[in-house]
Amino acid sequence: MEANYRSALRGRSTAEFLAKLGIVEEESDETMYWLELISESGLANAELVAPRWKECNELLAIVVSTINTTRKNQKTSKS
Known part of the structure; x- marks a missing residue:
């Protein structure tokens, strides 16, 4: 996730930045899924x-907010 975020920051265009942040969003969600499975299966203590999981959820919220803000700013700059 962090490597893809770093890659997004080096995007050559807004479109590339957004595409790479989309990957970060997907991987964050996938990580949360695996953490849920690990907890529910008893492979690791839920505590x-x-x-x-909470930290991943917070990072996901930041990434989604960044995507939404970038899209909004992109629309504003085209007007």
Whole structure:
């Protein structure tokens, strides 16, 4: 996730930046899914998984907000 975010920051255009942030969004969601499975299956204590899930959810919210703001700014600059 972090490597893709770093890659997004080096995007050569707004479109590339948004595309790469889309990958970050997908991978964040996938990570949350795996953390849920790990917790529900008992492979790891839920108390150990919960803070990591929470952090991932917070990062996902930041990424989604960044995507939405970038799209909004892109529309504004074209007007």
